[in-house]
Amino acid sequence: MSDHYNAFEMSPVPDPGPDAVPPELFRGIYGMPAFATIPTGDLAASVEFWTRGLGFFELFTIPDRLVHLRRWAFQDVLLVPAANAPERAPAMSLSFACVLSQIDSLAEACRTLRPESVDGPRDTPWNTRDIEVITPENARIVLTAAKPFDPASQEARNLEAMGITPPDAG
Numbered sequence: 001m002s003d004h005y006n007a008f009e010m011s012p013v014p015d016p017g018p019d020a021v022p023p024e025l026f027r028g029i030y031g032m033p034a035f036a037t038i039p040t041g042d043l044a045a046s047v048e049f050w051t052r053g054l055g056f057f058e059l060f061t062i063p064d065r066l067v068h069l070r071r072w073a074f075q076d077v078l079l080v081p082a083a084n085a086p087e088r089a090p091a092m093s094l095s096f097a098c099v100l101s102q103i104d105s106l107a108e109a110c111r112t113l114r115p116e117s118v119d120g121p122r123d124t125p126w127n128t129r130d131i132e133v134i135t136p137e138n139a140r141i142v143l144t145a146a147k148p149f150d151p152a153s154q155e156a157r158n159l160e161a162m163g164i165t166p167p168d169a170g
Contacts, residue, residue, distance in 0.1 A: 012072045013097045016127075016146035020099040025057055026073035033074060036094050039082030040137045043067060046079050049136050053110040053117075054143070055102070071096060085137040093132065093140040100129060100145045107131045123147070126162075127155035 012023040040046040047067050050056045056069040056077065067079045075096050098106065107118045110133050120131040127149065133141045149166055150156060159165070 012074065013146070014099060016100070017148045018100060020101065022099050022102060023072050026070065027057075027059065028073075030073070032076050035076040035078060036139075037078045037080055038135075038137050038139050039085065040079050041082060041084040042136065043079060043081050045136050049110075049113055050077065050079070053106070053113045054096075054133065054135075054141065055098075055106055055109070071098075079137075087138070089134045089138045089140045091140075093142050095130075095142040095144050098143050098145050100147065103129050103131060103143065103145050106143050107133075125155060125158045127153075127159065 012026070014020045014023065038046075043064075047058065047069070050069050051058065054071070056071050056075075059068040059070045059076075061067045064081065069077045069079060103121050107121060110118045110131075114134075114136065117134050118131055119133075121129050122131075123129050124144075127147050128144045129147055130142050130144045133143065135141055147155070151166065156166075
């Protein structure tokens, strides 16, 4: 057995590229392999920001107790009421995949709702374009999109230096 499994077969994230299309919203119920629970002092304002800004939808609600949000399959967030939000964002962040064509529109949607909430977009040494968003609850959210792989790029050399080679390179 190999040390590596090609998880692309089960991931909702499409292959990177300028024409990559995001998967359809997944409204099914499954055992969540991971999720974030985020306390908020204003559940309605948080739901509005996460849905209109970050592109999530309400999967279901337990009134005054919980709102289950989702973007793609395996991108689940539970908003729960709390006395108040932290005064500032933590150093830790939570990242959600998107496609390149979504980065600018998600940044603009978040800036429309909260003008100072977005940092970026910025390109990373590991071949993604990211925006960092501080939500009304002071959660640090990174929306990240893989860029098309160019074997002659600096990003390809960075990945190779880390021991990551493209599938067709062996």
